[in-house]
Amino acid sequence: MDSEEFEKQQTPAMSAAVVNALRRPPPPAAFFAPEGLTDFSFLHLLVAVAGDLVSVDCRPPRYQGRNFRRLTRRIRILLVLFEFLLESQRPLPPLALLCFKEFYIVVSRAKILLDYCSQSSRLWLLLRNQEISGYFHDLEREICTLLDVLPLDELCLAADVREHVELLSRQVGTSGLYFDDGEEQLRVKVLTFLNEIEKGRLPDHSDMKSTFIDRIGMLDAGDFDSEIKFLENQISNTQEDDAEADQSSVGGIIAVVRYCRFSLFGCQRTGGGNSRSSPWSPPPHADDIPAITIPTDFCCPISLELMREPVVVLTGQTYDRKSITQWIASGHRTCPNSGQILGNAYLVPNYALSCLITHWCRANGVPCDSQASSGGCGSPAASKAEVEANRATIRILIRNLSGGAEDSKAAAAHELRMLAKTGKENRANIAKENAIPLLCLLLRSQSPIAQENAVTALLNLSINEANKTKIISQTGCLSSIIRVLRRGLTPVARENAAAALFSLSAVHDYKKRITEEPSGVEALARLLRKGTARGRKDAAMALFNLSTHPENWERMVVSGAVAALVGAVRDEEVAEEAAGALALLARQPVVAGMVGWEEQAVVGLAGVMSAGSARGRENAAAALHEICRRGGAEVAERVARVPGVAGVVQTVALAGTKRARRKAAELARMLERREHLSLSLAPAGLRGGGWVMEQVSPVAVPVTVL
Structure with a gap:
């Protein structure tokens, strides 16, 4: 077979599915051999890659050990061939060079697969036992094909080297797909636990201990936590086109392992140290509702x-x-946009x-x-087994939350916090098991870890609409959340208390109640002024939500929230939310007059119109529009006299979003009626109001960014 025929036979199947299934970006070497190298340089590179693979003293993983060792032996024999050819320094025949380029790809994939097995958890290797064994077999078949094609007679090999290569060719030619029977039995046993729970029967305690501790080797709570974390990462890395049933199955296994962990070890710590290194106190916001920018279209x-x-x-x-x-229920009959x-x-x-x-x-x-x-387009619904296993875990955690030591309560709150993050069924079941009153009590704990986990658990639970009612209705819960907001023991606890108020205020009927709670709005205003970037964002969002209730404006004024929002429009992190809140509050003439009479407030809003986000510009235009509309002629005249406002209004009226253009155009007409806009600034497209303009020159507005 010549090199052209061989190249035609190299189908995409030879670029096996090994790398794609490993859920990580593969290096180019998994698909392409380097070009433009001399024969000597290429062989030198091939020897280096293969030598690196076999020289690493890497212990085989607990599972897939035989496949791991066998593939390593194959590469070691090939390395003998590569080193001999490098030392001989003879030119390579064209077909041989093509084979060695394919060997380079095979060795690169072998390294990926061996690294993957070494870094994977025990349970993952068990659950993927047949699939991963198939990856090893695919590589063996590729080696077999390449050795069949390799022109040994043209390479002038030494007798011992040729003997090694021919022996390897016979071995890979007769080797089949290998499954370890013991590993396969363990995989089936773990899946049996899943099936039993799905049928409503919890696994026997001694059976769990025998399987997970004695046979799989998960010796302590830390081993269980590591396995759970690895499996969760696999789900988060799953591609959109992967089978939903597969994701659901892994989710069920995680739930079973978590139940076994707490059944066997309770809320036992997995590490020591102070609160900063405690396993029950994750990095700020790492596991909860993230502070990310939501796409405007969403x-x-x-x-x-x-x-x-x-x-x-x-x-x-x-x-x-x-x-x-x-x-619509409020009596409006027009489209808001x-x-x-x-x-x-x-x-x-x-x-x-x-x-x-x-x-x-x-x-x-x-x-x-x-x-x-x-439905069919999002994350797959949790399986019955996953729901039931998590429910059993929730009951264990709530028992610890109600009667354990302080550390045990902190651990239980942390796990409830995590479960409340991962699924709507969990959020519903945690509330059904009466966790909310216990978490509310924990808000007054003197343990920073316990308090932080409790308020974050309530935040995550509040995503469920029914849970919002339960939290608000729980005696003393709202006041306790506000107490954490005011005097929380950690910055994260205070920030998540503000986020909890934001979540609860999504229900219109609760906005008034939250606002009337003593010191609540004052605490949000203080966090907006002096909090971290995340804290200011949480506070601004909560104040925006509260501003949507028309009866809250007076409390917002008295509490200092309006003043805090005015200052916040000069903070690019929260300017969008602050401007939106001011647009709502300025519908009240008293607020419109207050804000419009403050030149720095007008300058700040103009700055957002000039350099803010698209939504920020809309909000700022709406705020200035309401200020001029509700504040009266004197306020409108004062706004019109602020340097730079006219130019910014004209720019947005021509180049903003649809809503921003509409608001800016209405604002421009109001200001024009005050006869404080020069006719030379009037745009040609707004002749209806007697305004004529040939050219627009944007005006820079001085805005201090905090």
């Missing part, structure tokens, strides 16, 4: 929050169902956008209870 134009159930109205605009329903009359109140689900939002939430670790998540 936000409801009314609430500016992530849409949980996007629907389309008659005008073609999309809103979150809850927000547009409240808008376009201003068109709504002929009817029909709401059509936007399934395409719902799927996109669910996928984005999944990719960014954002909990999402949208309808898409229970």
Whole structure:
């Protein structure tokens, strides 16, 4: 067979599925051999790659050990061939060179597979026993094919080297797919636990101990926690096109392992040290609702929050169902975004956008209870076995939460916090098992770890709409959350208390109640002024939500929240939310007058219009529009006299988003009526108001960024 025929036979199957299944970006060497090298340079590189693989003193993993050792032996024999050819320095025949380039790819893949087995957890290797064995077999078949094609007669090999190569060729030619019977039995045993729980029967304590501790070798709680973490990472790295049943199965195994961990070891610590190194105190926000920027298209134009159930109205605009329903129920008959009359109140689900939002939430670790998540386009629903195993774990944790020592309570709160993050079934079951009153009591703990985990668990539980009612209705819970916001023992506890208030305030009926709670709004205003970047963001979002209730404006003024929001418009981290809140509050003439009379407030809003995000510009334009509209002629005149405002308004009226252009145009007409805009600045497109303009020159507005 000549080199051309051999090259034609190299199908994509030879670039085996090994790397794709390992859920990590493969290096180029897994698919391509280097080009442009001399024969000597290429052989030198091949020897280095193969030598690196066999020289590493790496112990075989607990499972797949035989396949691991056998592949290493194959590469070691090939290394003898590569080293001989390098030392001989003879030119390589074309077909031989092509074979060695394929050997380079095979050796690179072998290294990936061996590293993967060494770094994988025991349970993962067991669960993927047949699949990973198949990867080893694929590499053996590739080596066999290459040795069959390799022109040994043209290489002038020494007798002992040729003998080694021919022996290897016979070995790989007769080797088949190998499964270790003992490992396969263990895999089946673990899956049996899953099946038993699905049928409503919890595994026997002694049987769990025998399987996980004695046979698999998970000797302590730390081993269980490591296995759980590895399996969770595998789920988070799963590609969108992977089988949902596979994800659900791994989720069930995680739930079973977690139940076994707490059944066998309770809430035992997995490490020592102070609170900074405690396993029950993860890095700030690493495991909870993340502080990330939500794509504008995923936000409801009314609430500016992530849409949980996007629907389309008659005008073609999309809103979150809850927000547009409240808008219509309040007596409005126009589309909030376009201003068109709504002929009817029909709401059509936007399934395409719902799927996109669910996928984005999944990719960014954002909990999402949208309808898409229970359909075919989001994360797969938890299996019955997973739900039941987690429910059994929740009962164990709540027993520790109610009667354990302080460390045990902190550990239980941490695990409930994590479970509340990972699924809507868990959030519902935790609340059903009466965890909320116990977590509320823990908010007053003197342990920083316990308090932080308790408030974060409540935050994660509040994602469930029904749980919001339970938290608000629990006696003393709201005041305890505000107490943590004011005097929490860690910055993260204070920030997550603010985030909890933001989550609870998503329910319209609770906004007034939260605002009336003593010191709550004051604490949010203080966090907005002096908190960390994350804390200021949480506070700004909570204050924005509270501002959407028309009866809260007076309390917002008295508490200093309005003043804090005015200062926040000069902080690029929270300017968008602050401007949005001011736009809502400025609907009240008293607030409009207060803000409009403050030149720095107007300058700050103009700065957001000039250099803020698209949504920030919309909010700032709306805020200035409300200030001039509600504040009266004197306020409008004062706004118009602030240097730079006119130019910024004109720029946004021409180049902003649809909503920003509309607000800016209305604002410009109001200011023009005050006769404080030069006719030379009037845009040609706004002749309806007597305004004529040929050119726009943007004006820089001095804004201090904190």
